Amino acid sequence: MASKSGRAVAELETEKSDNGRKNGNGRELMLGLYKMLVKCRMCDEKARILFRQGKYAGNFYSGVGQEAAEVGAAYSLREDDWIAPSHRDWTANIIKGAPLNLCFAQLFGKATSPDRGKSTPAHMGYPPIHTITPASSIAGQLAVGTGVAFGLKKLGRDTVVVSFFGDGATSLGGFHEALNFAGVHKLPIVYVCQNNLWAESVPLRLQTALKDLSDRAKAYGFPGISLDGNDVMAVYDAATRAIARARAGEGPTFLECKTYRWYGHSEIDPAKYRMKEEVEAWKKRDPLVLFEKVLRDKKLLTDESKADIAKEITQEINEAVEFAEQSPYPDASELADHIWAQE
Amino acid sequence: MPRNITMIEAITEAMAQEMERDDRVFVMGEDIGLSGGVFKATAGLYDKFGEERVLDTPLAEGNIIASAIGASMVGLRPIAEIQFADFITPAMESLVQQASKIRYRSAGGYGCSLTVRICCGGGTGGGLYHSQENASWFVHEPGLKVVMPSTAYDAKGLLLAAIRDPNPVLYFEHKKLYRTAKGDVPDGDYTVPIGKAEIRRQGRDMTIVTYGYMTGLCLEAAEQMSKNGVDAEVIDLRTLSPLDKETVLDSVRKTSKCLVVHEDKRTLGIGGEISAIIAEEAFDDLDGPIVRITGPDIPAIPFAPPLEHAWMVNTEKIVAGMEKLAAY
Numbered sequence: 001m002a003s004k005s006g007r008a009v010a011e012l013e014t015e016k017s018d019n020g021r022k023n024g025n026g027r028e029l030m031l032g033l034y035k036m037l038v039k040c041r042m043c044d045e046k047a048r049i050l051f052r053q054g055k056y057a058g059n060f061y062s063g064v065g066q067e068a069a070e071v072g073a074a075y076s077l078r079e080d081d082w083i084a085p086s087h088r089d090w091t092a093n094i095i096k097g098a099p100l101n102l103c104f105a106q107l108f109g110k111a112t113s114p115d116r117g118k119s120t121p122a123h124m125g126y127p128p129i130h131t132i133t134p135a136s137s138i139a140g141q142l143a144v145g146t147g148v149a150f151g152l153k154k155l156g157r158d159t160v161v162v163s164f165f166g167d168g169a170t171s172l173g174g175f176h177e178a179l180n181f182a183g184v185h186k187l188p189i190v191y192v193c194q195n196n197l198w199a200e201s202v203p204l205r206l207q208t209a210l211k212d213l214s215d216r217a218k219a220y221g222f223p224g225i226s227l228d229g230n231d232v233m234a235v236y237d238a239a240t241r242a243i244a245r246a247r248a249g250e251g252p253t254f255l256e257c258k259t260y261r262w263y264g265h266s267e268i269d270p271a272k273y274r275m276k277e278e279v280e281a282w283k284k285r286d287p288l289v290l291f292e293k294v295l296r297d298k299k300l301l302t303d304e305s306k307a308d309i310a311k312e313i314t315q316e317i318n319e320a321v322e323f324a325e326q327s328p329y330p331d332a333s334e335l336a337d338h339i340w341a342q343e
Numbered sequence: 344m345p346r347n348i349t350m351i352e353a354i355t356e357a358m359a360q361e362m363e364r365d366d367r368v369f370v371m372g373e374d375i376g377l378s379g380g381v382f383k384a385t386a387g388l389y390d391k392f393g394e395e396r397v398l399d400t401p402l403a404e405g406n407i408i409a410s411a412i413g414a415s416m417v418g419l420r421p422i423a424e425i426q427f428a429d430f431i432t433p434a435m436e437s438l439v440q441q442a443s444k445i446r447y448r449s450a451g452g453y454g455c456s457l458t459v460r461i462c463c464g465g466g467t468g469g470g471l472y473h474s475q476e477n478a479s480w481f482v483h484e485p486g487l488k489v490v491m492p493s494t495a496y497d498a499k500g501l502l503l504a505a506i507r508d509p510n511p512v513l514y515f516e517h518k519k520l521y522r523t524a525k526g527d528v529p530d531g532d533y534t535v536p537i538g539k540a541e542i543r544r545q546g547r548d549m550t551i552v553t554y555g556y557m558t559g560l561c562l563e564a565a566e567q568m569s570k571n572g573v574d575a576e577v578i579d580l581r582t583l584s585p586l587d588k589e590t591v592l593d594s595v596r597k598t599s600k601c602l603v604v605h606e607d608k609r610t611l612g613i614g615g616e617i618s619a620i621i622a623e624e625a626f627d628d629l630d631g632p633i634v635r636i637t638g639p640d641i642p643a644i645p646f647a648p649p650l651e652h653a654w655m656v657n658t659e660k661i662v663a664g665m666e667k668l669a670a671y
Contacts, residue, residue, distance in 0.1 A: 116450040127452035132416075135448065137440045143406060144441050147413015154369070154395070154419060174436060177406035184401060338451040339485050341509035 027300060033075055033232050034295055037288050039313050040067045040091040043100065046317050047090065047107055047121075051267045055325070056108045059266045061088045061122045065230075066194050068287030069257035071095055072235025073192040074162055076243060082130040082152075084145025084163040086138070088194070088261070090122045092164060098126045100320035110327035117330040118338070139165065139172035142191070146178040149189035149252075160246040161189040162239075168199025170213055179254070183220035186251030190242040191217075193256045194229060200265040201273045217254035229257025230287040233294070259287075345527035350492070350520050353499040353528045354384050354460075358422060360532065361506050362392055365420060368506060369396040372407055372424030372460075381426055382462060382521055404430055408437035408459065412445065412511075415457045420506055428463035428515065429475040429643075442511040443486030457511040458502070463491075464517035464556055464606060465638075466655050470646035476555075476607040476638075478515050482584045482616070488537055489583040491515040493558035495526040497581060500535030508537060517556040524559070540587035542594070546576035549600035549668055552591055552617050554580040557604050557656060564661035573669045575602075583613055591617060592625050599630040600671065602664050606656055609637040631671030636664040 044064050051060045063070060066088070074083060074095040085092040093103055102114055106124045109117040114126045115133055125133030132148070134141045145163040152159045169175055170193060182189055193213055197204050210216070217224025225242075227234050235257055242253035260282035264271035271279075295301035348356075362368045369392075370385060376399035379386035389397040400407050404425055411421035425431050431438075438459070445453050465474035481487050488510055492498040498516070505512035543558060544565050553561045558579045565575040576594050580587065595601050601621055603614035614635040621633055636656055638644075644654045 114450065114452060115448060118450050119448045123448075125449055125452065127449065133445070133449040133453060135440045135444065137436055140409075140436050140440050143409035143437065144413050144416070144445075146406075147410035148416055149413070150410045151414030151417035151419050154414060155417060173433070174405055174409070177401070177403040178409065180401055180403065181406050181410060338447050338449075341446060341451075341454050341456070 030233075030295060030298070030300055033071060033236060034291055034301065035309055036071045036075060036095055037067045037232060037291060038309055040071060040094060041288055042310070042313050042317060043094055043103065044091055046321065048263070048267060050107060050321065056121055058109070058121045059268060060107070061090070061266050062261065062263045063088045063091055065262035065282065065287070066196060066259045067091070068232035068291070069192065069194045069229035069235055069259050070164065072232045073164070073190070073239040073255065073257070075236060076240045077162060078159070080130065080159050082132065082145070082148055082159065082161040084132045084141050084148070084161060085125070085134050086141055086165045086169070087122050087134060087136060088166065089164045090124050093124050093126055093129070093131050096129045096131050098129055098131070100316055101323040102126060104320040104324035105327050108324045108327070109329065110324055111330040112323070112327040116334060139169040139174040139178075141165070142169060143174045143178040146182050146187060146189060149182065149187040150185060153185065153187055158247050159188065160243050162243070163189055163191050165191070165193060166199060167193060167195040167197070167204055167207055167213060168202065169193070170216060171207055179216070179220045179252070182252045183222050186249065188246040188249070189252045190239060190246055191252060191254045192239070193254065195256050195258050196261045198261070198265070198274065200269070212256060214254055214256040222252045222254065224254040224256065226256040226258060229259030230285050230290060232287060232291050344531070345529050347525060348495055348528050349522050350495045350498045350516070350524040351382060351384055351522060353495040354502055354516065355386060355388070356528070357499040357502040358385065359388060359391065361503055362388070362396060364532070367418065367420040368422065369398065369419065370422040370424065371398040371400050371411060373400060373402055373426050375399060375424050380424070382518060384424070384460070384516075404434040405437050408434040409441065411457050411459075412437060412441050412455050415455050416445070416453050420456055422458045422460060422506060425459060425461045427473050428461045428477045429472045431461060431477060438481065438487065438511075438513075439484055443484045447486060454509055455511050456509045458505045459511070459513045461513060461515050462518050463515045464519055465644040465651065466519050466556070468646065468648070468651065469644070471643040474644040476515070478513070478583055479607055479612050481513050482613060486511070487584065488512040489515070490537055490581060491517065491555040491583060492581065493520065493524065493555055493579050495524050495528050497535050497541075498524070499528050500533050501537065501581065503532065504534040504537050507534070512537065515555065519556050535581065538582050538585050538587055540590040541579045541581055542576060542590065543579045544575065544577040546574040546598065548574045548598060549576070549602060549665065550591070550594040550598045551575050551577045551602045551604060551665075552580065553577065553604040554583060554613075555606070557606055560656065560658050561604050561661055563658045564665060567658070567662055568665050568669070573665060575665060586616070586620070588620055588624070592621065595621050595625045596628045599628055600668050601629070602634045602636065602668055604636045604656060604661055604664070606638050608640055609635065610640050612637055631668055634664050634668045636660050
């Protein structure tokens with residue numbers, strides 16, 4: 001799990017990224033990534049608190065601890081690119097640019113959410129930014145995301161799809177079918193596996209005999225890379241290259257981001273199946289703390305600027321929560337809406 | 344200009360004409376390209392449109408449907424082929440969790456305009472795994488439309504309607520009809536509306552509700568029974584979901600008796616649903632029990648000819664059902 005962040009930053013400072021969204025030079029990019037990491041962490045922690053306060057029902061699947069994998073993989077996507085999120089990727093919408101108001105309205109199941117309260121709190125998609133509203137069936141989303149990449153290629157677009165999923169998803173038949181098809185047709189998709197070592201309560205050793213899940217890519221004829229999923233620059237670097245490769249028509253890449261979820265599978269899971277020592281060891285490798293150190297060493301972050309960033313995000317979250325709380329629930333008359341398209 | 348052609352020719356023609364008309368339309372499935380399909384439904388399409396629009400897929404039904412769903416989400420109009428309805432089970436996730444629910448769960452943000460052509464049905468010696476119908480599984484899923492033609496004319500018109508429909512449509516084709524259902528089919532463009540049943544025979548004494556291959560058998564049985572003074576009305580549902588309840592109820596209110604006939608298994612089949620609708624909405628009009636003539640509750644159609652024959656609904660079984668009902 002060697003970090004590639006040093007090389008990545010040096011290259012990014014001299015190379016102009018042609019990968020869509022203007023991420024600026026190394027300094028701007030790193031600060032941007034840091035702000036997004038903090039934003040995802042704070043939104044996710046807020047979502048957990050709101051659930052525990054009983055502000056919304058259902059469930060929430062926290063991605064705290066995995067932010068570097070998600071931010072690093074999705075940060076450089078263009079506006080017209082797609083994301084196929086899974087249940088733990090509510091924050092993928094935030095990275096792709098969904099307004100926080102909508103993200104929190106989603107948690108509350110309000111009529112102002114993109115799906116008008118149809119889908120569950122963490123299963124969020126937002127069509128204007130091309131994040132696909134996920135089903136809860138693991139790997140189903142991955143297959144549909146692959147289909148979107150197939151369609152985009154048929155249309156001759158240079159648009160790409162990033163598909164997020166966990167280690168558990170790699171055991172399903174749908175995973176194999178999708179990646180095989182993507183390999184055959186060199187589809188413009190990047191598969192980002194957030195391997196957090198636990199599929200709900202099943203440890204990786206009972207999920208797979210592989211040491212590196214990226215080995216699976218060999219079977220599909222495209223590159224697979226395992227990397228430190230808690231090193232945001234390492235993920236950003238690998239993802240940016242994989243996205244450029246996909247955009248150039250050279251086909252998919254499988255990125256295994258080795259990471260860890262700090263909390264249970266969901267908010268109703270106390271995760272007693274995990275050793276305390278394991279959790280503590282991973283918390284010491286907090287992706288935010290790791291990256292903060294890089295920024296401080298480069299004199300890009302001070303106590304003051306850090307506090308300003310947190311303050312700004314806190315205010316944005318508070319406004320979004322208020323928006324969500326004050327939004328109405330969908331009317332019961334909407335129950336049968338959106339089953340059929342009108343011709 | 345109508346020509347006398349077979350159902351399979353009508354199906355091929357519908358796809359070819361729609362691909363000509365709309366460049367968003369393409370077909371994908373197993374053995375549909377180079378070989379033209381195991382029943383030759385896509386014969387000639389590969390040579391005419393090329394691999395880009397007539398795609399042989401890996402042997403993976405779940406991914407055939409999932410990739411078609413994704414393609415439809417970016418504005419294409421895929422026609423996916425499932426070679427045998429028996430092998431649709433790996434695609435249940437894609438059809439039942441994705442295709443039928445993507446619009447609902449995104450409140451209309453994402454749609455799925457998808458046609459799935461599914462070859463189905465028994466009576467051809469196909470055995471357990473090349474004879475199943477399985478259409479009723481999908482009738483249970485709002486968000487999926489389910490159709491099954493019984494004539495060459497309907498085959499073309501329903502397929503064109505399915506491809507143009509903005510919803511996912513499962514289009515079941517009974518393999519026994521491919522070359523036996525022959526009739527006048529216009530060479531031009533026309534559609535048969537989805538959700539509309541057709542009365543194939545007018546009658547006063549009882550209503551027979553059926554679809555697909557069974558339609559012809561019911562018409563034969565009705566002719567036989569007319570010699571015994573029983574004048575049956577035969578309704579070809581054509582669309583299994585959404586059901587054309589009104590046509591069925593109007594007929595039952597007129598005849599006061601109803602026989603439901605289908606090839607697929609009995610329990611929780613279409614016949615059970617039709618019976619429940621009639622019991623709920625036309626109970627006072629009935630002069631006798633609703634009678635079902637269906638495939639048996641036996642796992643699938645066995646291979647040995649006497650066993651297959653015993654499994655299948657035939658004209659004699661339908662006549663027996665009509666006689667039972669006529670006694671009331």
